[in-house]
Amino acid sequence: MKRTTLSLIAGATALAAVTGFAALTAPDGTAAPEAKATTRLPVERVGLVCPAPSTSEVAETLYTSYTPTGTGAAKGTPGKTDQPTALLRTATSATPSNGTGKKPKAPKAPATVTTPGKPVTAEAEGGSVPALTGSATGALAPGWTVQQTTVVPAGGARGLLGLGCGAPDTDFWFPAASTAKERQDYVHLTNPDDTAAVADIELYGPEGLLKSQFTEGIPVPAHSTVPVLLSTLTSEPARRDVTVHVTTRSGRVGAAVAAADDKLGSDWIAPAADPASTAVLPGIPADATSVRLVAFAPGDDDADLKVQLATATGTIVPAGGGSLHVKSGMTAFADLPDLTRGAVGSLLLTPSDPKKPTPVVAALQVVRGKGENTEIAFIPAAAAVSARATVADNRAKGTTLSLTAPGTDARVKVTASAGSEGGTPMSRTVTVKGGTTTVLTDLAPEGLKGSYALTVEPVSGGKVHAARTLALPEDGVPMFTVQTFVDDRGTVELPTAHQDLGVLD
Numbered sequence: 148m149k150r151t152t153l154s155l156i157a158g159a160t161a162l163a164a165v166t167g168f169a170a171l172t173a174p175d176g177t178a179a180p181e182a183k184a185t186t187r188l189p190v191e192r193v194g195l196v197c198p199a200p201s202t203s204e205v206a207e208t209l210y211t212s213y214t215p216t217g218t219g220a221a222k223g224t225p226g227k228t229d230q231p232t233a234l235l236r237t238a239t240s241a242t243p244s245n246g247t248g249k250k251p252k253a254p255k256a257p258a259t260v261t262t263p264g265k266p267v268t269a270e271a272e273g274g275s276v277p278a279l280t281g282s283a284t285g286a287l288a289p290g291w292t293v294q295q296t297t298v299v300p301a302g303g304a305r306g307l308l309g310l311g312c313g314a315p316d317t318d319f320w321f322p323a324a325s326t327a328k329e330r331q332d333y334v335h336l337t338n339p340d341d342t343a344a345v346a347d348i349e350l351y352g353p354e355g356l357l358k359s360q361f362t363e364g365i366p367v368p369a370h371s372t373v374p375v376l377l378s379t380l381t382s383e384p385a386r387r388d389v390t391v392h393v394t395t396r397s398g399r400v401g402a403a404v405a406a407a408d409d410k411l412g413s414d415w416i417a418p419a420a421d422p423a424s425t426a427v428l429p430g431i432p433a434d435a436t437s438v439r440l441v442a443f444a445p446g447d448d449d450a451d452l453k454v455q456l457a458t459a460t461g462t463i464v465p466a467g468g469g470s471l472h473v474k475s476g477m478t479a480f481a482d483l484p485d486l487t488r489g490a491v492g493s494l495l496l497t498p499s500d501p502k503k504p505t506p507v508v509a510a511l512q513v514v515r516g517k518g519e520n521t522e523i524a525f526i527p528a529a530a531a532v533s534a535r536a537t538v539a540d541n542r543a544k545g546t547t548l549s550l551t552a553p554g555t556d557a558r559v560k561v562t563a564s565a566g567s568e569g570g571t572p573m574s575r576t577v578t579v580k581g582g583t584t585t586v587l588t589d590l591a592p593e594g595l596k597g598s599y600a601l602t603v604e605p606v607s608g609g610k611v612h613a614a615r616t617l618a619l620p621e622d623g624v625p626m627f628t629v630q631t632f633v634d635d636r637g638t639v640e641l642p643t644a645h646q647d648l649g650v651l652d
Contacts, residue, residue, distance in 0.1 A: 148592065149173070155558050156216070156611055160393065161351075164224070167200070168274075173278040174353055175606065180379065183547075186640070186641060187638040187639065187641070188279075188287040188638060188639060188641055189288070189637060189638055189639075190288050190289055190475060190636065190637060190638065190639050191284060191285065191288055192200040192282060192283070192284045192288055193282065193283050193288045193289075193291050193314070193509075193636070194280070194281065194282045194314065194315060194335060195280070195281050195282075195283075195291065195293050195312040195313065195314060195401075196278070196279070196280050196281075196312055196313055196314070196339050196341055196400075196401025197210070197235070197278060197279040197280075197281075197293060197295050197312035197337075197401075198239075198278050198295075198310070198335035198337055198372065198401070198403050198405070198415075199240070199276060199277055199278045199309070199335065199372060199373075200271075200276050200295055200297040200308065200373070201274055201276070201299055201304060201308065201546050202274040202306050203274050203299045203302050204273050204274045205273075205299060205300055205301055205302065206272065206273060206274060206276070206297050206298070206299045206304075207271075207272050207297065207298045207299075208271045208272065208276055208295065208297040209268055209269070209270055209295075209296045209297075209540060209583045209598075210235075210268065210269045210270075210271070210279075210293060210294070210295055210296075210297065211266050211267070211268050211293065211294040211296070211539040211540040211567065211598055211600070212233060212235070212259050212260045212266065212267045212268075212269075212291075212292070212293045212380065212539070213260060213265075213267070213291075213292050213293075213294075213537065213539040213564065213600040214233060214260050214263040214264070214283065214286075214287045214288075214289070214290055214291045214292070214564070215264065215265040215290045215292075215535065215564070215600070215602045215635075215637075216263045216264040216265060221422060224341060224590050224647055226505055230285070231284055231285030231286040231287045232259075232284050232285070232287065232289075233259045233260040233261075233281070233282075233283035233284075233287040233288075234259050234281055234282065234283075235259055235279045235281035235293070236279065236280060236281065236370075237277040237278070237279060238277060238279060238280050238337050238338070238339070238370055238371055238372045239277075239368070239370060239371040239372070240277065240278070240371070240372055243347070243427075245563075245607045249602075259281070260283070260287055260291070262287075262387075263286060263287065263400065264564060264565060264572065264637065265564065265565050265567070266539055266540075266564060266565075266566070266567040266597070266599060266600050268540075268566065268567045268597065268598060273538065275372045275374070276433055278335065278337045278372035278414070279293075279312070279492075280337065280338075280339035280370065280401075281293065281312075281339075282339075283606075285545045288513045288637075289573075289635070289637030289638065290390045290535060290537055290602075290635040290637040291635075292311065292312075292533045292538070292539050292590070292645055293311070293312040293381075293539070294309070294310070294311055294312070294539035294540040294630070295308075295311075295312055295344075296308070296309050296540050296617070296628070297309075298555065298619065298621070298626070299413065300311075300621055300622070303331070303407060303409060303495065304331075304407040305413065305624070306407075306412035306413035306414055306522055306523065306626060307414070307522065307617070307619050307626035307627060307628045308405070308413055308414050308415055308628060309414065309415065309540075309617060309628030309629075309630055310403055310415040310417060310630070311417070311538060311539075311630050311633065312401075312462055312555055313401050313402070313403065313417070313418065313633075314401070314636075315337075315338075315339050315340070315399040315400055315401045316399055316400075316401075316402075317394060317395045317400075318336065318390055318392075318393070318394050318395075318400050319391075319392070319393040319402040319418040320390065320418060320419045320421075320422070320443070320445075320508040321334070321389070321390065321391040321392075321393070321402075321404045321416050321418060321419065321510070321513045321527075321582060322390045322419055322441040322442060322443050322478070322508050322509055322510040322527070323390075323406075323416055323439070323441040323510035323511065323525055323527075324351070324377060324389045324390065324391045324406065324416060325377070325385075325386065325387055325388065325389055325390070325403050325406065325556070325588065326377050326378040326380075326385050326386050326389055327385045327387045328385050329408055329409045329410060329543070330378075330406060330407065330408050330409075331376065331378075331406075332376070332377045332378070332389075332404055332405065332406045332407070332416075333374045333375060333376050333377070333404065333405045333629060334348060334359065334373065334374070334375050334377060334391060334393060334401050334402060334403075334404050335373075335374050335375075335401075335402065335404070336365065336367045336373045336374075336375065336402055337367070337371070337372040337373075337401045337402075338367040338368065338369055338370065338371055338372070338398060338399075338400050338402055339370065339399075339401065340370075340398060340399065341369050341370070341371060342369055342398060343367065343368050343369055343397075343398060343481055343599070344365060344366075344367040344395050344397060344399060344400050345364055345365065345366055345395060345396045345397045346365045346367055346393060346394065346395045346396075346399025346400055347362060347363050347364065347365070347382075347393070347394050347395070347639050348362040348365065348375065348380060348391065348392070348393055349362065349392040349394075350362070350377065350380060350381055350389050350390070350391060350392075351389065351390040351391075351392070351393070351476065351477065351478050352383070352386040352388065352389055352477070352478055353386065353388060353477055353478050353479070353480070354477060355476050355477050356476065357380075357381045357383050357386070357389070358381060358382065358383055358648070359381045360380065360381070360382070361379075361380060362380050364396070367380060367398070367400055367498060374405075377389065377404075379507045381611055384580065387456065387480075388439075388441050388478050388479075388480045389478060390441070390443035390450075390478045390508065391404060397624045399590050401598065402414065402418065403415050403417060403418070404416040406523070406525065408523055410521065411514055411522070411523040412521060412522040412624075412626070413523065414522075414523055414524045414525055414628055415525070415628075416510065416525045416527065417525070417527050417630070417631070418510045418527065419509060419510050419527035419528045420504035420527065420528045420530040421530070422445050422446070422507060422508050423506055423507070423528075424450075424497075424498055424504030424505055424506055424507070425496060425497050425498070425504075425553070426442075426495075426496040426507060426508075426509045426528035427493060427494070427526070427528065427529055427531075427551055427553050427612040427629060428440075428490065428493060428495075428509060428510070428511050428526050428528050428529065428625050429493040429497075429526070429529055429549050429551045429584065429612045429613060429614040430493060430547070430548075430549035430584075430613075430614030430615070430616055430629050431456075431486065431487050431491065431492050431493065431494065431511065431513060431526065431527060432487070432491060432513065432515060432547075432616055432618075432627065433487050433489050433490050433491045434487075434489070434515055434625070435486065435487050435514065435515055436514050436516060436517055436521075437482070437484070437512075437513070437514035438482070438483040438484075438486045438487075438511055438512070438513050438514075439481070439482050439483070439511065439512040439513075440454070440471065440478075440480060440482075440483060440494065440509065440511055441478060441479070441480045441509065441510055441511070441512065442470075442471060442473050442478070442479050442496070442507050442508070442509040443473065443477070443478050443479070443507060443508050443509070444473040444474065444476070444477070444479075444505055444507050445476070445504070445506065445507075445508065446475060446505060446506055447475055447507065447624070448475055448503075448505045449472065449473060449474050449475050450473040450498070450505035450506075450507050451471075451472055451473075451498065451499040451500065451503070452470060452471045452472075452473065452474075452482075452496045452498065452499060452507065453469065453470060453496070453497045453498070453499045454468055454469055454470060454471055454481070454494065454495075454496060455469075455494070455495040455497070456486060456487075456492045456493070456494060456495070456552050457492060457493045457494075457495055457553065457582055457583055457584045458490055458492045458583065459490060459491075459583060459584060459586065460583065461582055461583060461630070462472075462495065462582040462583070465483050466485070467480055467484075468483045468486075470499060471496075473507055475507075479650040483561075486646065491547065491549055491584060491586045492548060492584055493551040493584045493612065493614075494502045494511065495551075495553050496509055496528075503587055503624040508528065509527075509528045510525055510526065510527040510528065511525065511526040511527075512525055513525070513526060513629070515607075515625040515627055516625045517625075520623045520625065521624070521625075521651055522622050522624055522625050522626045522627055524628050524629045525629070525630065526614065526629050527631060529579070529612045529613070529614065529631035529632065529633070530612070530634065531610035531611060531612050532559075532603050532604070532605055532612070532613055532632055532634055533634050534604070534605070534634055534636075534638065535602060535603070535604045535637055536602070536603050536613065536632035536633055536634050536635055536636075537600050537601065537602045537603075537635055538600065538601050538615040538630050538632055539564065539598070539599075539600040539601075540600075540617070541563075541590065541591075541599050541600065541601055541617065542591075542598055542619070543591045543595050543615065545589050545617055545618040545619055546588070546590055546601075546615065546616070546617055546618075547586060547587070547602075547615070547616040547618070548561065548586070548587040548588075548590060548601060548613065548614075548615055549584055549585070549586055549613065549614045549615075549616070550577060550585045550586075550587070550603070550611055550612075551583070551584045551585075551611065551612045551613070552581050552582070552608070552609050552610065552611050552612050553578070553580040553582065553584065553609075553610065553612070554581055554582075554609040554610060555579075555581045555608055555609035556578065556579065556580050556581045556608050556609060557578070557579045557581070557605065557606075557607070557608035557609040557610065557611045558576055558577070558578050558579075558605075558606040558607045558608050559576070559577055559579065559604060559605050559606055559611050559613075560574055560575070560576055560577075560603070560604045560606055561574065561575055561576075561587065561601065561602070561603055562574040562601070562602040562632055563590050563591065563592045563599050563600075563601055563606075564592065564599045564600040564601075564602070565592060565599065566592060566594075566596045566597040566598065567596075567597030567598050567599070567600045568596035568597035568600065569595070569596035570591075570592040570593060570594045570595040570596055570597075571592055571593045571594055572592055573592045574595060576606060579611060581609060589649065601615060603632055612632075613631065613632035614629055614630065614631045614632065615629070615630050616628070616629045617629075617630075
């Protein structure tokens, strides 16, 4: 595959939604006066982190970078004419990852977005493709999304691996990880900032916290990435079901878990939604041959969960799997055989006793196919889309969008962007009945060439959770990957400033 040229990140830092803070200053540099109200403005700068996609020499990776239209850009300081940018650069490997004892040579890396509304793609191949960090500014910042899709056609990491490059943060939960002998699970820690970060990793099995070593105070140098094999962190017997908790004591990192099963295939485990007493795990494929629910209760109380499946016609209780008891500080699991029965569905977790809500984190391990022709993917619990969310790299065939309204009826706007090589964007309004999952497959824009992005925006009614399944079968293997929609934080809430600050008109 042909690789395109890497552009370097702009060094200046402006307003950043992903860092969790926003500030206003007057043109002369003095602090803004105390605000009396708040308003929402488009973000001016966001950051994303993409882990190294694979160590396989036969891996082929496609990066898709996209900024949706419609948000606009925040007005900057008078007199400044900064050009909007959306750039990626390599993150140095802090430890050798190619088996030679030497750090891999960084190849050329992806081109990036130049205008909102049109995806930009770039290709890379082999096992020495580095982790990437990036930022977008100005009109390209609100909703900037980068999708990383890797095909590994053979070997121990065979599979289709999909991941939406994530925002750096300080706290991540990964249910459904494993230290089992047949699994090779690496947590990738990538630091996009100019100063070093220090991370801690905790592992929880069915009996509680695993005795670990080398898990506290892991240094992640500036602009670097550190992959950590989970099975090397503990001397305890292998555990099939493990919950991973990544935190930072200083700085911030991007985190994701690369899971490879010797028999089932491989994919990324994205971070689950923050602990909550209810959870929605959307988009279980209709032909899933195995579904395993993994949940963890991080607080002091046990959780008793009601397990339901939201289908196209309503909410049902799975046969033999209507409840799950999760002990405090322990990882619980439940196999759900014949769960979907030929129809796409979404799993709903709620307290068995509404008067005793207990926060949990959860994820699904999903398998398609049988025998040697199997493939694995993971569906973390997904937060509802509050304003707007996008998943890029959708294809004319093989893309399925699942929309779940766990409560009351909801209406959402679904937009298919122009293609990376041509096509006309299209939008539609979809009504999702409460307690059901609506499935859309006819999403490709007219005249599509290349890949396109899907954007979901709530219009009215209740909450909606969404997931995209991409299926790319190869040589009889039903390769697939599922990405949940994560709110893009394209706007930030700010104090209303006085007119003379030049921020609001």
